[in-house]
Amino acid sequence: xxxxxxxxxxxxxxxxxxxxxxxxxxxxxxxxxxxxxxxxxxxxxxxxxxxxxxxxxxxxxxxxxxxxxxxxxxxxxxxxxxxxxxxxxxxxxxxxxxxxxxxxxxxxxxxxxxxxxxxxxxxxxxxxxxxxxxxxxxxxxxxxxxxxxxxxxxxxxxxxxxxxxxxxxxxxxxxxxxxxxxxxxxxxxxxxxxxxxxxxxxxxxxxxxxxxxxxxxxxxxxxxxxxxxxxxxxxxxxxxxxxxxxxxxxxxxxxxxxxxxxxxxxxxxxxxxxxxxxxxxxxxxxxxxxxxxxxxxxxxxxxxxxxxx
Numbered sequence: 201x202x203x204x205x206x207x208x209x210x211x212x213x214x215x216x217x218x219x220x221x222x223x224x225x226x227x228x229x230x231x232x233x234x235x236x237x238x239x240x241x242x243x244x245x246x247x248x249x250x251x252x253x254x255x256x257x258x259x260x261x262x263x264x265x266x267x268x269x270x271x272x273x274x275x276x277x278x279x280x281x282x283x284x285x286x287x288x289x290x291x292x293x294x295x296x297x298x299x300x301x302x303x304x305x306x307x308x309x310x311x312x313x314x315x316x317x318x319x320x321x322x323x324x325x326x327x328x329x330x331x332x333x334x335x336x337x338x339x340x341x342x343x344x345x346x347x348x349x350x351x352x353x354x355x356x357x358x359x360x361x362x363x364x365x366x367x368x369x370x371x372x373x374x375x376x377x378x379x380x381x382x383x384x385x386x387x388x389x390x391x392x393x394x395x396x397x398x399x400x401x402x403x404x405x406x407x408x409x410x411x412x413x414x415x416x417x418x419x420x421x422x423x424x425x426x427x428x429x430x431x432x433x434x435x436x437x438x439x440x441x442x443x444x445x446x447x448x449x450x451x452x453x454x455x456x457x458x459x460x461x462x463x464x465x466x467x468x469x470x471x472x473x474x475x476x477x478x479x480x481x482x483x484x485x486x487x488x489x490x491x492x493x494x495x496x497x498x499x500x501x502x503x504x505x506x507x508x509x
Contacts, residue, residue: 203303204219204220204221205222205298205302206298206300207263207265208262211249214249217265219486224303226275227277227305228278229279231277231306232275233303233306234291235273236270236303237320237324238323238324238509239266239300239324241266241504242328242357242496244267245266246497249493260296264297266300266301267292267327268292268299268326268329269324270321270323271320272288272289273285273286290311290464290468291306291310291459292328292459292460309460309461310459310461313468315468315472321483325503329504330365331460333361337349338369340432340453341410341412343409345370345371346371346372349373350375350401350412351373351376352415352423353376354381355378358414360384361478364389368470374393374401375390375392376394376396376415378397379398384502388479406426408426414436414437416435416438417438420435420438420440421441424444424445430450432452433445434455478504479504480503481499482505485507486508492505
């Protein structure tokens with residue numbers, strides 16, 4: 201039995217994305233086969249396609265792109281006790297498989313049950329972006345209730361989850377964003393929203409416990425000014441300056457998100473409690489993945505872009 205999938209055989213522009221018919225994979229020990237209903241588009245997909253993501257080397261091609269998904273379990277491999285055929289799940293995949301396909305094998309530790317109050321499109325938008333925010337702020341930043349957090353880029357896919365997760369954990373949240381996004385980030389729970397073009401955040405903020413950096417560059421450089429001694433500067437993009445961190449005894453990290461079923465289930469529980477809700481910017485069919493990636497790169501995106509499969 202075959203399935204449709206979007207695969208690349210070489211790195212390059214959108215033209216290297218090819219729709220192909222491939223054999224449906226079979227789940228092995230500890231694995232489930234999922235019929236994909238929706239998959240989200242993330243910046244890592246464009247970077248991978250262009251050959252700029254080191255976790256996917258030349259010898260890994262051809263490769264199916266797509267890191268996260270929502271779908272229904274079609275088959276259960278040996279040793280799987282926590283899932284059954286027909287279960288609705290959402291997942292973040294390892295780098296060796298892709299979600300831009302009708303079916304994908306998902307491994308133990310990558311998936312959790314889909315929140316019951318989300319659609320498949322909404323659920324597919326969650327895993328990579330929400331786990332990125334969770335791991336950055338909680339695992340690396342050691343976020344605690346009552347702390348003051350500054351999130352750079354609060355309107356985007358990761359940023360809007362970061363605001364909600366920080367608020368759910370009891371933090372006070374400031375965020376930088378474009379002027380057009382002020383009302384949006386406030387609707388996500390931000391206590392203070394700063395238009396980065398109209399105001400310097402260091403002029404109005406101080407005593408910040410955690411800066412969560414989704415922008416890098418000079419924005420990260422200026423962030424040292426607002427951090428309190430012993431605070432944390434965590435970035436998805438750029439390694440913070442060790443010398444400046446040492447001066448203020450800061451915890452610093454630049455990290456890559458990893459699949460984590462337990463954390464995904466924790467996020468799912470907060471979604472079912474109404475503490476976190478994904479925002480969908482646009483939805484495209486799988487065959488229009490090139491247009492979806494172009495939209496993510498060129499449009500002013502609030503929340504996530506999702507593909508229906």
